[in-house]
Amino acid sequence: MHAYRSHTCADLNKAHVGETIRLxxxxxxxxxxxxxxxxxxxxxxxxxxxxxxxDSPAFAALEKVRAEWVIRIDGRVKARDASLVNPKIPTGEIxxxxxxxxxxxxxxxxxxxxxGEVEYPEETRLxxxxxxLRRDTMHQNMMLRSNVxxxxxxxxxxxxxxxxxxPIITASSPEGARDFLVPSxxxxxxxxxxxxxxQQFKQLIQVAGFDRYFQIAPCFRDEDPRADRSPxxxxxxxxxxxxxxxxxxxAAVQPVLQGLFEHFGKGRKVHTDWPKIAYRDSLKWYGSxxxxxxxxxxxxxxxxxxxxxxxxxxxxxxxxEGNEVRAIPAPTGGSRKFAxxxxxxxxxxxxxxxxxxxxxxxxxxxxxxxxxIAKALGAxxxxxxxxxxxxxxxxxxxxxxxxxxxxESVAGRARNEIGRxxxxxxxxxFRFAWIVDFPMYxxxxxxKIDFSHNPFSMPQGGLExxxxxxxxxxxxxxxxxxxxxxxxxxxxxxxxPEIMYRAFELAGYPNSEVDKRFGGMxxxxxxxxxxxxxxxxxxxxxxxxxxxxxxxxxxIMFPMNQRAEDLLMNAPSEPTNAQLRDLHLRVIPKEA
Numbered sequence: 001m002h003a004y005r006s007h008t009c010a011d012l013n014k015a016h017v018g019e020t021i022r023l024x025x026x027x028x029x030x031x032x033x034x035x036x037x038x039x040x041x042x043x044x045x046x047x048x049x050x051x052x053x054x055d056s057p058a059f060a061a062l063e064k065v066r067a068e069w070v071i072r073i074d075g076r077v078k079a080r081d082a083s084l085v086n087p088k089i090p091t092g093e094i095x096x097x098x099x100x101x102x103x104x105x106x107x108x109x110x111x112x113x114x115x116g117e118v119e120y121p122e123e124t125r126l127x128x129x130x131x132x133l134r135r136d137t138m139h140q141n142m143m144l145r146s147n148v149x150x151x152x153x154x155x156x157x158x159x160x161x162x163x164x165x166x167p168i169i170t171a172s173s174p175e176g177a178r179d180f181l182v183p184s185x186x187x188x189x190x191x192x193x194x195x196x197x198x199q200q201f202k203q204l205i206q207v208a209g210f211d212r213y214f215q216i217a218p219c220f221r222d223e224d225p226r227a228d229r230s231p232x233x234x235x236x237x238x239x240x241x242x243x244x245x246x247x248x249x250x251a252a253v254q255p256v257l258q259g260l261f262e263h264f265g266k267g268r269k270v271h272t273d274w275p276k277i278a279y280r281d282s283l284k285w286y287g288s289x290x291x292x293x294x295x296x297x298x299x300x301x302x303x304x305x306x307x308x309x310x311x312x313x314x315x316x317x318x319x320x321e322g323n324e325v326r327a328i329p330a331p332t333g334g335s336r337k338f339a340x341x342x343x344x345x346x347x348x349x350x351x352x353x354x355x356x357x358x359x360x361x362x363x364x365x366x367x368x369x370x371x372x373i374a375k376a377l378g379a380x381x382x383x384x385x386x387x388x389x390x391x392x393x394x395x396x397x398x399x400x401x402x403x404x405x406x407x408e409s410v411a412g413r414a415r416n417e418i419g420r421x422x423x424x425x426x427x428x429x430f431r432f433a434w435i436v437d438f439p440m441y442x443x444x445x446x447x448k449i450d451f452s453h454n455p456f457s458m459p460q461g462g463l464e465x466x467x468x469x470x471x472x473x474x475x476x477x478x479x480x481x482x483x484x485x486x487x488x489x490x491x492x493x494x495x496x497p498e499i500m501y502r503a504f505e506l507a508g509y510p511n512s513e514v515d516k517r518f519g520g521m522x523x524x525x526x527x528x529x530x531x532x533x534x535x536x537x538x539x540x541x542x543x544x545x546x547x548x549x550x551x552x553x554x555x556i557m558f559p560m561n562q563r564a565e566d567l568l569m570n571a572p573s574e575p576t577n578a579q580l581r582d583l584h585l586r587v588i589p590k591e592a
Contacts, residue, residue, distance in 0.1 A: 010046025049095040058098040068107040074100035127567040161212040166201035178222035188584035194220035202240040206532040231564040240534035269429040278437040287412020292484030293431040295419030302327040311376040325401040333396040334358035358396035438477040441470040457491035490535020
């Protein structure tokens, strides 16, 4: 017999009754029923119930084992009584009568439980991540992740893509976040960078003539952490294609993601209609560039109804150019109680409240508008608003006003809250949308022009477009949103040196700086570069959606905490003096 096991803890069933077997695993739970011990033995594959009574030669040893000890069991397979069958597990029709036991690894008193899925502070869970990962939910999440990566890899090969690996140690490149720098021992005073993405390399692969590339690529960005973003590193499905338009990229990606979510979505509906929404419209309608389309609410500009109206607050606001009033429809939200709840929500967001109108049945049986705004506007304007928004008796609408960029994000969160509160959001489905026509540039707080997104995207209109107002230039840049999260970002690339120089010049980079930072790519473009484009899908975020969790650390094997610390491996840590001397570095103490 094998030294450790003849079967896994998921293998045994009624067909094995009477056989002598050997199992190894972790003690999941111990139950003492007065002279009869029941032990749930767990391994990677499942759980088997082991029992021993006072007649068993293993009884005395099994009395000493505790939760999470690793043991080897020898025993005979017995059928459970019909009343004791556990249909929830594959081995639920049998149990193993223990005739021998060996302790392979004893465990100290546990700092956190594994059995029972008890909620514990994240700091404890990350410090003892190896225990946390033994919990069934976490184990299933990691297996989901593994299977997702395998599925994606196979799907990309089936689509005619080839997998290539790109360097991990490279040069610094502006990708929208801070680099992790790596000092060079052989070149004192110089630094490599960990790649924020394989952006330049995957473009060079296209220039080299490899038509369809993909990679499950590690990426490194020194970012501020969020619940849906890792602060240090992440993995993405990286894709690049030659001789393609934007729509060609969409056509290649949709069947892969559609199939992934249909396969791993646990029966949740995956909508096949993936609309293309302009970035400016997405902000206007949904208050976000990653809208959750499971919520049917679409906001609208209703400024014309308030200009010169009796509602003085908005009427005066609209006298300033650039201000507007946005309406958030709330079907079935037509009650003062709901309006009060939404006002409380707005106050939590730092606003004094939100204006509202709701429609109810009047004493004469007609539909009437209610609320302070309705009284100030008058019946004609409130009726016009109701008709324009398609609302009826029992519905409501909320209003926010000012400069769009100042209230848009709050309006988006209010839209989400209204959809959730009123049960309008379909929580049992996945809805995708391509967000397109991103602005190429934006104005910084200091008033300078800078790239608003990926600096390597082709401007719509090419070189000619860059001779006008930079803020009016759109890029062939796109994101894919799913259920309120960005899951893909990509673009058609700028493959012409003269356009690339001009694009960076508008953002304050002289040609010499472009040559210094991106010399390899500029050089390559001078020797025949094909039109090309692609995208990257965040593996962690895809798995997070499929696992139905909002915390990305639940689907990463060994994540950092919110302060970008690895509590298990004690990173970051202080280097030794010898290491610093090798690298010709000196650490400057932090000022008090």
